[in-house]
Amino acid sequence: xIRIRPYQPEDWSALWAILEPAFRAGETYAVPxxxxxxxxxxxxxxxxxxxxxxxxxAGRVTGTYTLKANQPGPGDHVCNCGYLVADHARGQGxxxxxxxxxxxxxxxxxxxxxxxxLVVASNEVAIRLWQKHGFAIVGTLPRAxxxxxxxxxxxxxxxxxx
Numbered sequence: 001x002i003r004i005r006p007y008q009p010e011d012w013s014a015l016w017a018i019l020e021p022a023f024r025a026g027e028t029y030a031v032p033x034x035x036x037x038x039x040x041x042x043x044x045x046x047x048x049x050x051x052x053x054x055x056x057x058a059g060r061v062t063g064t065y066t067l068k069a070n071q072p073g074p075g076d077h078v079c080n081c082g083y084l085v086a087d088h089a090r091g092q093g094x095x096x097x098x099x100x101x102x103x104x105x106x107x108x109x110x111x112x113x114x115x116x117x118l119v120v121a122s123n124e125v126a127i128r129l130w131q132k133h134g135f136a137i138v139g140t141l142p143r144a145x146x147x148x149x150x151x152x153x154x155x156x157x158x159x160x161x162x
Contacts, residue, residue, distance in 0.1 A: 002062065002094055004101045007051035012041065014061035015053065018086045019044060026148045028126070029082070030118050033148075044082075050105060054085075054094050062089035065098045067105060070115050079111040095126070099133045106162055113161045120145045121154040134160045 007015070019040055026033040031043070044066055045051055054063035063085040070080040081102045085094045106114055116135065119127055127137070135158040143152035 001057055002054050002092070002097050003056075004052050004054050004098060007045065007053050007064070011053050011061055012045070015044065015064050016040065018061070018064060018084050021087065022084050026146075028120055028123050030145065049079075049109065052098070052101065052105070054089075054098055056089070062086050062092075063094040063098055065102050067102055067109070069111075070117070077111060078113045078115050079106045079109070080115055080117060081106075096129055096133070099129065103133065103162060111162060113159060116156075116158040118145065119156045119158050120147065121156060122147060122150055127156065127158075130158050136160065 016037055020037070023029055023031045023035050023040065024033055031040075035043075044064070048066035048068040050067040052065050052067075053061050056062050063083065065081055065083045067079055067081050069076040070078045081099075083095055083098050083102075085098075103114065114135075116130065118141070119130065121127075121140070137156045138159045139157040141155045141157065144155040145153045147153040
């Protein structure tokens with residue numbers, strides 16, 4: 001069983017072990033592939049409004065998500081989330097659980113909609129999962145992502161009202 005709880009500072013080393021390989025791979029996040037641990041901490045922990053971790057029955061961190069306003073001022077009623085699951089925990093439904101949890105948390109925090117700004121078109125598993133959770137592709141950005149293996153790849157903007 002997966003439990004989702006607020007991030008605690010002692011979670012950082014486990015989170016970095018999840019974030020670093022995904023960022024270094026450069027296949028799904030528009031983050032510099034050589035991002036420092038300090039910059040990743042600032043981006044994933046310090047800037048968002050909420051950070052959550054998924055833990056298994058043994059208390060091991062298996063995933064994480066961040067939630068923040070997508071834009072400041074007049075756009076701050078729409079939130080944005082980012083999700084990552086540990087490689088060893090993929091295929092267990094953790095991303096779906098985190099998505100459902102983030103939608104509930106976003107409502108609780110007063111957001112009216114959620115938007116994903118750059119879902120790489122080659123990330124078909126994520127696209128199907130987000131669609132299952134009510135997101136629609138509202139736009140496609142041609143050749144907007146430099147994929148390390150596929151080259152310039154389309155990216156989608158996905159959106160749903162809460």
